[in-house]
Amino acid sequence: MLQVENVHLGFKKKGTFWRAGSKPILKGVTFHMRRGECLGLIGASGSGKSTLGRVITGTLRPQRGLVRLLGEDIHHTGLAARFGRGRPRRGLGGVVSIVFQDYSTSVNPRFLVRDILAEPLRGTRLAGDISYLKALLAQVRLPDDYLGRKSFELSGGELQRVCIARALSAKPALVLLDEAVSSLDVSVQFQVLELLKTLKVESGLSYLFISHDLAAVTHLCDRILFFNDGRVVEQVDDLAELANVKNCSSRQLIAAVLA
Numbered sequence: 297m298l299q300v301e302n303v304h305l306g307f308k309k310k311g312t313f314w315r316a317g318s319k320p321i322l323k324g325v326t327f328h329m330r331r332g333e334c335l336g337l338i339g340a341s342g343s344g345k346s347t348l349g350r351v352i353t354g355t356l357r358p359q360r361g362l363v364r365l366l367g368e369d370i371h372h373t374g375l376a377a378r379f380g381r382g383r384p385r386r387g388l389g390g391v392v393s394i395v396f397q398d399y400s401t402s403v404n405p406r407f408l409v410r411d412i413l414a415e416p417l418r419g420t421r422l423a424g425d426i427s428y429l430k431a432l433l434a435q436v437r438l439p440d441d442y443l444g445r446k447s448f449e450l451s452g453g454e455l456q457r458v459c460i461a462r463a464l465s466a467k468p469a470l471v472l473l474d475e476a477v478s479s480l481d482v483s484v485q486f487q488v489l490e491l492l493k494t495l496k497v498e499s500g501l502s503y504l505f506i507s508h509d510l511a512a513v514t515h516l517c518d519r520i521l522f523f524n525d526g527r528v529v530e531q532v533d534d535l536a537e538l539a540n541v542k543n544c545s546s547r548q549l550i551a552a553v554l555a
């Protein structure tokens with residue numbers, strides 16, 4: 297369902313802006329993901345995980361390599377281009393959606409929860425379908441009357457659940473979770489991870505779960521990729537084998553968690 301082949305991407309500074317260019321960040325990333333699986337992507341800060349996420353969701357175009365989602369090369373079919381021009385949910389939105397770490401800045405503070413949930417559905421009949429929006433809230437275990445609340449009237453955990461519901465609203469095949477539970481406190485993290493597990497089974501979703509938190513990754517994921525300095529350096533298909541990872545940077549990450 298997702299194939300990432302030899303993806304290279306760099307940035308260079310042009311005036312005050314960074315653009316695609318020569319400072320390499322992704323250095324030949326290759327991995328595959330099956331439908332319905334949860335793949336963990338774990339790596340140190342700055343190793344390029346979020347950049348890879350932006351390539352997969354179509355907002356950054358790789359300089360080399362390809363990303364195929366449900367058989368379509370997203371950067372060459374025009375899907376990603378439509379995604380990039382401020383209409384994120386029309387193109388890739390129905391196929392892949394994303395939940396970020398910083399839930400407070402990923403929603404418009406002037407919006408009601410109802411508007412946040414309907415964002416990916418703009419221009420479709422479902423955007424005004426209150427019973428559909430209520431069902432989305434119910435999926436993330438929030439009551440109906442939250443539809444009329446503003447984002448600042450919600451706790452961090454509640455708002456992140458709204459962001460998860462928004463990510464599910466256009467019925468994507470793949471949800472990319474970029475440090476999606478990292479800013480929640482531990483007990484709320486656990487609740488959200490459990491919720492994600494349940495939703496995966498209920499809706500047959502696939503997750504790419506980007507994190508530097510090994511405990512969260514092992515809680516949720518079927519397989520783990522270790523990422524370092526712009527490359528996948530090790531793949532663990534059987535979590536029981538986690539103690540036997542060979543790559544030095546992967547061992548360091550594991551040791552840091554166990555310390």
Ligand SMILES: Nc1ncnc2c1ncn2[C@@H]1O[C@H](COP(=O)(O)OP(=O)(O)OP(=O)(O)O)[C@@H](O)[C@H]1O
Nearest residue numbers: 307314315321340341342343344345346347348508
């Ligand atoms: N738009 C950009 N322009 C220039 N450099 C960038 C840009 N986005 C990311 N980078 C650089 O690319 C590198 C990888 O960043 P990225 O955000 O992908 O790391 P990460 O693995 O997600 O880290 P973290 O765990 O801290 O979120 C960093 O050195 C960052 O400074």
Ligand SMILES: [Mg+2]
Nearest residue numbers: 345346347474
């Ligand atoms: Mg990141």
